[in-house]
Amino acid sequence: xxxxxxxxxxxxxxxxxxxxxxxxxxxxxxxxxxxxxxxxxxxxxxxxxxxxxxxxxxxxxxxxxxxxxxxxxxxxxxxxxxxxxxxxxxxxxxxxxxxxxxxxxxxxxxxxxxxxxxxxxxxxxxxxxxxxxxxxxxxxxxxxxxxxxxxxxxxxxxxxxxxxxxxxxxxxxxxxxxxxxxxxxxxxxxxxxxxxxxxxxxxxxxxxxxxxxxxxxxxxxxxxxxxxxxxxxxxxxxxxxxxxxxxxxxxxxxxxxxxxxxxxxxxxxxxxxxxxxxxxxxxxxxxxxxxxxxxxxxxxxxxxxxxxxxxxxxxxxxxxxxx
Amino acid sequence: xxxxxxxxxxxxxxxxxxxxxxxxxxxxxxxxxxxxxxxxxxxxxxxxxxxxxxxxxxxxxxxxxxxxxxxxxxxxxxxxxxxxxxxxxxxxxxxxxxxxxxxxxxxxxxxxxxxxxxxxxxxxxxxxxxxxxxxxxxxxxxxxxxxxxxxxxxxxxxxxxxxxxxxxxxxxxxxxxxxxxxxxxxxxxxxxxxxxxxxxxxxxx
Numbered sequence: 001x002x003x004x005x006x007x008x009x010x011x012x013x014x015x016x017x018x019x020x021x022x023x024x025x026x027x028x029x030x031x032x033x034x035x036x037x038x039x040x041x042x043x044x045x046x047x048x049x050x051x052x053x054x055x056x057x058x059x060x061x062x063x064x065x066x067x068x069x070x071x072x073x074x075x076x077x078x079x080x081x082x083x084x085x086x087x088x089x090x091x092x093x094x095x096x097x098x099x100x101x102x103x104x105x106x107x108x109x110x111x112x113x114x115x116x117x118x119x120x121x122x123x124x125x126x127x128x129x130x131x132x133x134x135x136x137x138x139x140x141x142x143x144x145x146x147x148x149x150x151x152x153x154x155x156x157x158x159x160x161x162x163x164x165x166x167x168x169x170x171x172x173x174x175x176x177x178x179x180x181x182x183x184x185x186x187x188x189x190x191x192x193x194x195x196x197x198x199x200x201x202x203x204x205x206x207x208x209x210x211x212x213x214x215x216x217x218x219x220x221x222x223x224x225x226x227x228x229x230x231x232x233x234x235x236x237x238x239x240x241x242x243x244x245x246x247x248x249x250x251x252x253x254x255x256x257x258x259x260x261x262x263x264x265x266x267x268x269x270x271x272x273x274x275x276x277x278x279x280x281x282x283x284x285x286x287x288x289x290x291x292x293x294x295x296x297x298x299x300x301x302x303x304x305x306x307x308x309x310x311x312x313x314x315x316x317x318x319x320x321x322x323x
Numbered sequence: 324x325x326x327x328x329x330x331x332x333x334x335x336x337x338x339x340x341x342x343x344x345x346x347x348x349x350x351x352x353x354x355x356x357x358x359x360x361x362x363x364x365x366x367x368x369x370x371x372x373x374x375x376x377x378x379x380x381x382x383x384x385x386x387x388x389x390x391x392x393x394x395x396x397x398x399x400x401x402x403x404x405x406x407x408x409x410x411x412x413x414x415x416x417x418x419x420x421x422x423x424x425x426x427x428x429x430x431x432x433x434x435x436x437x438x439x440x441x442x443x444x445x446x447x448x449x450x451x452x453x454x455x456x457x458x459x460x461x462x463x464x465x466x467x468x469x470x471x472x473x474x475x476x477x478x479x480x481x482x483x484x485x486x487x488x489x490x491x492x493x494x495x496x497x498x499x500x501x502x503x504x505x506x507x508x509x510x511x512x513x514x515x516x517x518x519x520x521x522x523x524x525x526x527x528x
Contacts, residue, residue, distance in 0.1 A: 222421075222422060223421075224405070224416070224420060224421020224422065224423075225392065225403050225405055225421055226403075226405065226416070226417075226420050226421035227420060227421065228420065228421075229419060229420040229421060229422040251424070254425065255418070255419070255425055255427075255442045255443045255444060256425065256426075256427060256428070256440065256441060256442055256443075260441075260443045264443075285445075285446060293446075293448075294443065294445075294446040294447070294448065295446050296445075296446055
């Protein structure tokens, strides 16, 4: 009798304290809030770094020679993308006039500007090597970038990017963006066998020796005169304490079908889980706005569906990427 | 009984012949893709103009069972666009990035006002809707008037076209079943409105 009771007790304890495979809705919502909070903190801390503020300014300001405008060329139309050598020199930003004025000649492109967030800080961006090639994508694809960002005379950021273009599309890409205590490393490789091929992409962000996030994607693609389109894609995103994995079989999803939502959900699997831990939920497509609009939902273990943007607005932007 | 049987066999034979000889079994479910029977013949061209911009010419350079490749000569450069032309309509592969298994209807010549075609990318939807179908010759075209089918294309913000975010918010297309493309009124993301009009074509010859 005692033995039986002991066994029963033992089994009960094991069941209650054993690994949870799937979180219930309440636990899952807490987990998602943690993920969102980590993302927000990460973006907030990153955007406070002066070198990131400086880079953002140069890429966003329409008057900047580096702005990623709608033009096909990396450098603004009118500043002679055919002859990047003409852009070499030392330029000073004048906030009142909202333009860069050339101050001196140089063998490099040097941009001097104050930081908007901290006007007392001075930034110096030095582009020592740059080369781009015509590509089906916009703008022209950079094949060499060597650049440094200095804040108040101290080097804060290094960019080292190399790529090879073939058939007007990137074939191999590798790069490093390194700052004080952190670095981002990325690689892309593309293959082609007649009208089919693959794309493999990986990206790692490390800070102070720890891996903050990593992303890996493997895709099967088809080639067309316009470039390429996705047939199948699988990806894994590890970010802080969570992991998002997905598989989408685009070849079976007809974008013009009346049952598009069913097709999408049938031929895709996107799951969120805690790293090496329990499942949080799955991401599915559903109707919203009285059936007028489509949006992504998190489906919990109990079948409840809640808009993904309620918990993690940023993930929605990533999932909107079109192929 | 014998007569009835012969009659039934005869009827079956007639049905078999008519079914196998008609165009029902041509590719694309009843739509004729023979270039000689559509406006997608090789060397067919459409010349277009737009105020403030150089003229352009779109020329069909290849047609493989209705899948066409057109060259657009504009401002000293040449661009390619792919689509599909049948005797019933015009389709494009812009949003599918050239995936021929996913044609998107641009116009069907027998469509009615209110007919809609949608192309979904993730949670975004591009909508093309027939907003007008002329019952009389009411659209100026050269020296005379023609009937048109007008299709309004609505492009959601953030959708990507040719590996870049679309700069177009809306297009109102006008088509005619003999002349093909007549005009397109394009509204950009900045609210600018540009009308591109066709002034010459050999598609009706």
